[in-house]
Amino acid sequence: MMPAWLFWIFALFMLIFGAAVVINRNPVASALSLVVSFLGLAALFMSLDAYFIGIIQILVYAGAVMVLFLFIIMLLDLRAENLRRINWVASAGGVAVALAFFVQVACVIGNFKAAAQAFPALPQTRSDDVRSVGLLLFSQYNLPLQIIGVLVLVATIGVIILSRRETR
Amino acid sequence: MVTLGDYLLVSALLFTIGFAGAMLRRNIIIILMSLELMLNAANLSLVAFSRFHIGPDGLPNYSAQVFVFFIITVAAAEVAVGLAIIVALFRSRQTTHVEDLTSLKF
Numbered sequence: 001m002m003p004a005w006l007f008w009i010f011a012l013f014m015l016i017f018g019a020a021v022v023i024n025r026n027p028v029a030s031a032l033s034l035v036v037s038f039l040g041l042a043a044l045f046m047s048l049d050a051y052f053i054g055i056i057q058i059l060v061y062a063g064a065v066m067v068l069f070l071f072i073i074m075l076l077d078l079r080a081e082n083l084r085r086i087n088w089v090a091s092a093g094g095v096a097v098a099l100a101f102f103v104q105v106a107c108v109i110g111n112f113k114a115a116a117q118a119f120p121a122l123p124q125t126r127s128d129d130v131r132s133v134g135l136l137l138f139s140q141y142n143l144p145l146q147i148i149g150v151l152v153l154v155a156t157i158g159v160i161i162l163s164r165r166e167t168r
Numbered sequence: 169m170v171t172l173g174d175y176l177l178v179s180a181l182l183f184t185i186g187f188a189g190a191m192l193r194r195n196i197i198i199i200l201m202s203l204e205l206m207l208n209a210a211n212l213s214l215v216a217f218s219r220f221h222i223g224p225d226g227l228p229n230y231s232a233q234v235f236v237f238f239i240i241t242v243a244a245a246e247v248a249v250g251l252a253i254i255v256a257l258f259r260s261r262q263t264t265h266v267e268d269l270t271s272l273k274f
Contacts, residue, residue: 007170011178018182021201022189034201041208044178048219049228053211053236060240065204065247072251073197076258084194084267094191098184105180115173119219123226132230133237141234148241155245162252 001119002047010047014040027078031069035062049122052130175216183209196257196264200250207243211236 002010017040020033038061045054109115137145186205193199218232258264 001170004170007174011174015178015181015185018185018205021205022185022193022198027195027197030198030201034204037205038208041182041212044175044212045215048175048215050215050218050233050236053215053233053240056237056240057208057211060244061204061208065244068247068251069197069201072255075255076264078195078197078264091192095188098188098191101187102180102184105183106177109173109176109180112173112176114220115176116171117220118169118171120222122222122228129228129230129233132227133233136230136234137237140231144238148238152241152245155249159248159252162249162256 001049001121007044007047010040010043013037014044027073028070031066031073034069035066038062038066048119050129052133172216172220176213179209179213179216182206182212194266196254196266196269197251199266200247200254204243204247207239211239214239 014037017033017037021030021037024030024033038057042054042057042062045051045057183206186202186209189202189205190199193202214232214236218230218236219228221229221232223229254264257269261269263269
């Protein structure tokens, strides 16, 4: 586990840049804020001793998904959106629903007894999480892994068919 | 001392930001990014519970991390298909603004 101040720094970092994704008018700035937010999230994963998930997070999001987003934004040549008349009633409704959702979740967490406990210490100094996750993946969760493989194949074929230019 | 509740609260805040983004923004690419934020908020609470639940062998519960692995895979596939749909949409309509895409509106 990390020291507490490091947790709060990374959490703040992640939340600020997460908010920047929503607030920025320029899609490129949003995409770059998204990757910084995900780097903070990867640091939080590592603070929970989930090194494998943290590395996967950086590789998949900061590497692949991020490049895909930027590539599409550049390809479509999207500029910062010009100001349209904002529907204030709809915006206020959206913020109110989001806030109501957060208050509900916070109440649930507040009433959850285990939430006030600190994390128990790991007995071993070295936890081999890549090996453990890999073993589970190929023994107990082998069928879901195969299904995920089929899903990725279907997604690949689907993307190729969707982005093919129609020839008549 | 960082408790489980702190992680869950940060996760809830991230989910709320993504939720608000999906409802307030009108650019379809930003909506897709907000969906990613929400999926990752769920991942954060899953990993926190995984670390919190120490099994009899003294290790975290790795089933939750396997689940996070699956969620990341599905999210990546979703982004690829979603962006392909956006490109196809932009080709036929020249817009990514959801208020201009109302042909399915009842």
